[in-house]
Amino acid sequence: MLLTRKAEFSASHICANPALSAEENLAIYGVNANPHGHxxxxxxxxxxxxxxxxxxxxxxxxxxxxxxxxVEVVDPMDHRFLNREVPPFDKVVPTTENIATEIWKRLAARxxxxxxxxxxxxxxxxxxxxxxxxxxxxK
Amino acid sequence: xxxxSRYRFAASHRLTTDALSPEENARLYGKCNNPHGHxxxxxxxxxxxxxxxxxxxxxxxxxxxxxxxxxxxARVDHRDLxxxxxxxxxxxxxxxxxxYAVERMLTARxxxxxxxxxxxxxxxxxxxxxLKI
Numbered sequence: 001m002l003l004t005r006k007a008e009f010s011a012s013h014i015c016a017n018p019a020l021s022a023e024e025n026l027a028i029y030g031v032n033a034n035p036h037g038h039x040x041x042x043x044x045x046x047x048x049x050x051x052x053x054x055x056x057x058x059x060x061x062x063x064x065x066x067x068x069x070x071v072e073v074v075d076p077m078d079h080r081f082l083n084r085e086v087p088p089f090d091k092v093v094p095t096t097e098n099i100a101t102e103i104w105k106r107l108a109a110r111x112x113x114x115x116x117x118x119x120x121x122x123x124x125x126x127x128x129x130x131x132x133x134x135x136x137x138x139k
Numbered sequence: 140x141x142x143x144s145r146y147r148f149a150a151s152h153r154l155t156t157d158a159l160s161p162e163e164n165a166r167l168y169g170k171c172n173n174p175h176g177h178x179x180x181x182x183x184x185x186x187x188x189x190x191x192x193x194x195x196x197x198x199x200x201x202x203x204x205x206x207x208x209x210x211x212x213a214r215v216d217h218r219d220l221x222x223x224x225x226x227x228x229x230x231x232x233x234x235x236x237x238x239y240a241v242e243r244m245l246t247a248r249x250x251x252x253x254x255x256x257x258x259x260x261x262x263x264x265x266x267x268x269x270l271k272i
Binding site: 017030032093 | 140141142143144145146191194195196197199200201
């Protein structure tokens, strides 16, 4: 059974590689390379796969899941400038792909139980663009 | 990793097939068989899959947007699907057939390193058609 919990955070970022020239960054990232930054209302959907515990009837304690998502993702990233305030984005370009990968890293270890595992991280940068990441199979 | 990007286009169409009589078409397609046609605000989701490159992306956004704009939106947006879209000539303009046509439009000029894995079209907020590629 799949279980999905949603959370939101708003953050600013710059998509540019400091090792490249301004022209090269513009060619790769377009308007997202604006050196002054810009922001998004990110929406993250965290999907777990598992079987309900025979006693509790739950795949995973939703209160605990909410707490984990807040401690690991929302609290550190909400209303922050990702490149300046949220490692590893001082060194890693905070593309939607890289943010989803980082969210997976932060959550996967904390969600593994005998009954449940992290199945997918879907990160919406806007309502019209999202990535899906299943870190378990590297896809 | 997969990335899904959403696009919109408005188009008119009429569901009808020469293989059936006017009465049979009317019975099969109902209001969608209206001889004067009708239209929808279609929502197209294009999903690509691939590894993250050195730029931290699986696909360049501007390149994907340009490909979809040139190959699909330029052909269907504010068009009549029955009379103006060669990729649908001879086919009933159901959203099923439209999804296959969009796949052909995209794959004909697919130059991106990421793989096209899904085309999903919502005809209305209540009807969605998904083609895995």
